[in-house]
Amino acid sequence: MAVETEREKLEPDLERIARASLKELGDIRIDDVLSFIDRGIENMPSYMDLYRRWESQQWAVGDLDFSLDRQDWLDASEMDRKATLWSHRLFFNGEERVTSTLAPFVWAAPSPEVEIFLSTQMVDEARHTVFFERWWREVVGTDAPDMETLLRHVRPEVNEGYDTLFYDRLPSTAQRLASNPRDVDAFIEGVTIYHIALTGQRFELESMREMGTTDRGFYRGFTAIARDESRHVNFGIKVLQEAVREDAARFAPIIQKTLVECLPLISNTLDPPDPRYITEYGHTESEILQFAFDSLNKRLRAIGINLAA
Numbered sequence: 419m420a421v422e423t424e425r426e427k428l429e430p431d432l433e434r435i436a437r438a439s440l441k442e443l444g445d446i447r448i449d450d451v452l453s454f455i456d457r458g459i460e461n462m463p464s465y466m467d468l469y470r471r472w473e474s475q476q477w478a479v480g481d482l483d484f485s486l487d488r489q490d491w492l493d494a495s496e497m498d499r500k501a502t503l504w505s506h507r508l509f510f511n512g513e514e515r516v517t518s519t520l521a522p523f524v525w526a527a528p529s530p531e532v533e534i535f536l537s538t539q540m541v542d543e544a545r546h547t548v549f550f551e552r553w554w555r556e557v558v559g560t561d562a563p564d565m566e567t568l569l570r571h572v573r574p575e576v577n578e579g580y581d582t583l584f585y586d587r588l589p590s591t592a593q594r595l596a597s598n599p600r601d602v603d604a605f606i607e608g609v610t611i612y613h614i615a616l617t618g619q620r621f622e623l624e625s626m627r628e629m630g631t632t633d634r635g636f637y638r639g640f641t642a643i644a645r646d647e648s649r650h651v652n653f654g655i656k657v658l659q660e661a662v663r664e665d666a667a668r669f670a671p672i673i674q675k676t677l678v679e680c681l682p683l684i685s686n687t688l689d690p691p692d693p694r695y696i697t698e699y700g701h702t703e704s705e706i707l708q709f710a711f712d713s714l715n716k717r718l719r720a721i722g723i724n725l726a727a
């Protein structure tokens with residue numbers, strides 16, 4: 419096999435997104451960033467392609483400026499604030515949960531390329547957590563002295579699906595891998611949860627809502643997060659596609675069973691405590707779920723399985 423060191427060649431519009439700086443990301447629509455995932459499905463990048471994308475797509479939370487975001491916050495209506503806090507609670511706490519449970523995946527990686535990619539994802543998730551922490555401190559404001567206190571305060575209150583996913587499913591999958599890094603079935607199940615079920619679904623929610631003005635720190639940072647996540651989703655599709663090609667009878671049922679178990683938890687998570695958090699912004703809950711379901715189906719087709727409706 420030839421040693422691959424060359425950078426992948428992308429079409430000009432994708433190249434623009436791939437190379438955009440934080441400032442330039444303000445001019446890019448989040449849906450265009452998500453289109454990376456679909457393009458990846460048609461022309462699957464290698465694990466090292468995804469690693470090289472990571473190298474060239476670095477960004478720093480410290481480079482963002484939240485002063486306009488803070489002004490917006492002060493001017494916002496009570497409903498706007500509540501709706502924003504509701505979704506950002508899910509994101510902030512969720513990013514931290516993923517950061518804390520990803521390490522066993524690196525250990526369990528079936529090849530050095532996979533191990534290297536997953537290491538980049540760990541750093542990404544840590545950065546996403548720090549992004550939300552800074553947003554919370556500078557825009558919403560808090561007197562929590564450390565991140566642990568802030569996270570406790572931020573954790574979504576009554577949300578059964580969320581609790582089961584992030585405080586039961588995620589840690590127990592990570593624990594299975596930590597206990598036995600050669601457990602390939604657990605690895606496949608874990609990638610199904612982390613990279614297919616969870617990743618992306620949350621972004622569809624946010625991309626369908628108004629994101630505010632594009633010169634805001636939140637918009638730029640969140641678009642950079644979506645670009646990071648597009649690499650993670652491409653990675654997940656690739657791992658599962660290879661598994662299904664290798665042994666469909668063994669792996670397809672694991673992927674299907676995991677999704678059947680997790681999808682109701684996710685739709686429960688996305689269910690707002692007050693329906694106006696969605697309807698006020700011109701959307702319906704079923705529209706958001708349909709959107710999430712359609713993009714999931716696209717990924718599943720690429721993996722080579724289907725999910726009975």
Ligand SMILES: [Fe+2]
Pocket residue numbers: 513516542543546647
């Ligand atoms: Fe993330």
